[in-house]
Amino acid sequence: MAGISFRNVTKRFGKTIALNNASFDIQSGEFFCFFGPPLSGKSTVLKLILGLETPDEGEILIGGKPVNQVSPADRNVAMVFQNLALFPHMTAGQNVRFPLVERKMPEDRIRARVEAVSAKLHIGHLLHKPPAQLSGGERQRVAIARALVRDPVAYLMDDPISALDARLREETRVELKRIQRDLGHTLVYVTHDQEEAMSIADRMAMMEQGEIRQIGAPAEIYDAPVSRYVARLLGAPMMNILPVNPGDGLQAGQGVISLPAGRVPSGVTEIGIRPEDLKVEPWSETHPGRPARVYEVELLGGYTVVTLDTGDEKLKALVRGKPDIRIESAVALSCNPANIQFFNQAGEALAR
Ligand SMILES: Nc1ncnc2c1ncn2[C@@H]1O[C@H](COP(=O)(O)OP(=O)(O)OP(=O)(O)O)[C@@H](O)[C@H]1O
Numbered sequence: 031m032a033g034i035s036f037r038n039v040t041k042r043f044g045k046t047i048a049l050n051n052a053s054f055d056i057q058s059g060e061f062f063c064f065f066g067p068p069l070s071g072k073s074t075v076l077k078l079i080l081g082l083e084t085p086d087e088g089e090i091l092i093g094g095k096p097v098n099q100v101s102p103a104d105r106n107v108a109m110v111f112q113n114l115a116l117f118p119h120m121t122a123g124q125n126v127r128f129p130l131v132e133r134k135m136p137e138d139r140i141r142a143r144v145e146a147v148s149a150k151l152h153i154g155h156l157l158h159k160p161p162a163q164l165s166g167g168e169r170q171r172v173a174i175a176r177a178l179v180r181d182p183v184a185y186l187m188d189d190p191i192s193a194l195d196a197r198l199r200e201e202t203r204v205e206l207k208r209i210q211r212d213l214g215h216t217l218v219y220v221t222h223d224q225e226e227a228m229s230i231a232d233r234m235a236m237m238e239q240g241e242i243r244q245i246g247a248p249a250e251i252y253d254a255p256v257s258r259y260v261a262r263l264l265g266a267p268m269m270n271i272l273p274v275n276p277g278d279g280l281q282a283g284q285g286v287i288s289l290p291a292g293r294v295p296s297g298v299t300e301i302g303i304r305p306e307d308l309k310v311e312p313w314s315e316t317h318p319g320r321p322a323r324v325y326e327v328e329l330l331g332g333y334t335v336v337t338l339d340t341g342d343e344k345l346k347a348l349v350r351g352k353p354d355i356r357i358e359s360a361v362a363l364s365c366n367p368a369n370i371q372f373f374n375q376a377g378e379a380l381a382r
């Protein structure tokens with residue numbers, strides 16, 4: 031396996047800048063995710079790694095060697111195009127060997143590769159069965175084996191499980207993560223699902239209109255986003271954003287949240303609070319600031335989403351269990367100051 035690096039890579043299509051001055055280092059054996067909204071440049075990154083597109087500027091390195099002049103075939107990077115579902119009319123074994131047969135690999139090498147991968151994924155005893163006779167988990171292991179049966183320096187996957195239903199998607203991502211870790215493959219993965227990216231990636235790159243805005247471990251980015259944009263890409267419900275007017279420096283959202291005195295950085299125009307950090311309590315006159323009104327309460331099993339109306343905007347709070355919160359009641363909102371993010375006019379995060 032090999033690492034992959036971009037040095038100031040730019041790719042244009044006519045007037046569109048699909049990727050602008052991108053630099054990153056994907057380590058060998060890393061599960062690296064590109065995450066961002068549609069048209070932000072995720073697939074362009076994969077095509078540049080594969081060699082299906084050539085950069086207008088900058089350098090691409092695979093295993094430390096420049097590959098700008100190397101043909102796709104000689105880069106030995108595998109794109110997993112098919113989604114991770116099995117062909118129902120073939121046995122598990124025929125599914126696994128399919129990519130090698132397609133590539134016209136000699137039969138003895140096919141047998142050796144399938145054997146090696148099956149042993150690693152513990153599916154050797156399943157190969158004679160049709161998919162219909164496998165459990166959900168077994169099916170996913172076989173599908174992943176088929177994706178990983180080649181022996182390239184890195185695997186690329188472009189939203190490979192988005193076509194699966196929600197439950198299968200959850201199972202598959204757990205299997206994929208485990209198998210990648212066990213095998214030590216370099217895996218570059220594109221998704222537009224924030225939960226999938228957070229749960230599966232060792233590190234991730236946050237994309238916006240062809241720009242990489244932040245690179246880091248999911249928890250790092252979640253806790254310390256560099257901007258309001260990045261902060262709102264991760265987390266469901268999304269981070270609450272409350273305005274801070276220049277006149278009332280220690281009040282946010284027209285007074286529903288009191289900010290910690292002396293700890294508000296200068297230049298703050300907005301604060302961000304994650305729904306799980308927003309504390310909702312019955313209103314009391316001793317609370318500093320203004321009450322909010324409970325707009326809606328959604329019981330979702332282990333937790334509850336409370337939508338709050340401040341008069342100007344709607345906020346979301348994520349509360350454990352089934353709290354006794356009545357619709358239309360007045361409530362006091364607060365947040366541990368350590369969990370408040372501060373943003374300036376440009377949407378950049380400010381150091382506390
Ligand atoms: N072959 C092409 N010709 C012209 N424009 C292109 C081409 N490929 C990509 N683009 C443009 O480059 C930008 C980035 O596209 P890209 O496909 O990389 O986005 P993406 O993040 O993969 O989006 P999605 O989530 O929709 O798959 C877009 O504006 C797109 O229209």
Ligand SMILES: [Mg+2]
Pocket residue numbers: 072073074188
């Ligand atoms: Mg794409």
